[in-house]
Amino acid sequence: MGRKKADGLKGRRIKKAAILLFWLCLWQGISLWVDRPIFLVGPCETLAAIFRLAGTGPFWHAVFSSLTRIGFGFALAFCIGLICGSAAYFRPFFGELLSPVVTLMKTIPVASFVILALIWAGADNLSLIISFLVVFPIIYLNTVAGLKSTDRQLLEMSQVYRMKSLARALHIYRPALAPYLVSACQVALGMSWKSGIAAEVIGTPQYSIGENLYMAKVFFTTDELFAWTAVIIALSFLFEKAVLILIKEAAREKI
């Protein structure tokens, strides 16, 4: 049984790898057929460009500063969103007060935010601000929804048994909140990353991934554009995995 299962898993992995290889080959084939590296570079050239870039200091400088800014904006939005969401749940007036602001944050196009932030704060911390503005409403709304989903019956139980507030927060509210926060983060992580980089392309702050993408456009170095894109995808993937592991660990109930 176990063996069969393992074989099945292996089979599926081989299938997945074959599918991936098929598309990579197709990509390579098309790039060879087009044969104009300004329009399209193949996977081999992209990989070569990644290695070329990774050997330079400015590459790591850009990766580091974009990652820290977007990450910090995300962390800040997560904490403040959680606090404001809890406050809005326990003090409904605060929620009503905040509601137009959150709606505005959700509906204003990111591009407008970027221009505004550029005017107000300059390019340096642009991606931090944008990442914050994109993430905050998602975390805030999901915190409120998660707290609203808390089991009424358990709350009554904790009231009658006079449970301490901290125990109530950790063991009745937290389990209700956790699935909402996990799915909120799954959405917010990708969005913070994408909109943060987009903001950097518009504002071109020094030493940023966005600036490098912009330069690739200016100098028609399409292979570097592809390389940076691959780097962004990889970073976004790692960032998402790391944050989700942290959140799931924080949400886990010890038996």
Place this chain on the structure above:
Amino acid sequence: MEFRTEDLGKCYGGKYIFRHLNLCLQEGGTYCLMAPSGMGKTTLFRILMGLEQADEGRLIGFEKVRFAPVFQEDRLCMGMGAIKNIRLIRPELSEETIRRELLQLLPEDSLSQPVSEFSGGMRRRAALMRALLSAGDFLLFDEPFEGLDEKTREKAMDLVIGKKGGRTLLFASHYPEEARILGAEVIGFPSAPSDKTLQPDRSSP
């Protein structure tokens, strides 16, 4: 000291589920509320605990009571084990003490499982033990032995007798047998809508 309800009444959607309910419970006594399902036993319990307001009448002597309920739905924190569930409401008890007590009702290996993996009967027993070990002085059990097989039911009842101490116990049940074993005074329940006044039935053992 005694606990009384005076002309207590509750209605939902314009219909009384009970009315003119007069109970008189002595502190430290054991009482069994016996009535068919859907007669408002659970609602009465909720009113006593202050989770709901009565529409008529008043409660006397319940203000300072600390309740230790067994709810019909168990109401345990599903992600945690039985020991942690009890420590939540009684953090001053050591894990070892709680484990020892729980082993009287639950198998050893269940104590390392989250409550979500418990069977219905095991949850019931954990909820019962939580009430018994709590700091509450008024045990209020809503059909506490429901869903237990005969053997565990007997064990659970023995445990209630042993752990009750000087506390007041009011429990709802469908079985006169349970009232007899626990030595409880049986209290009937007015069938709604009615004006009958009820007293504990002294003729029961």
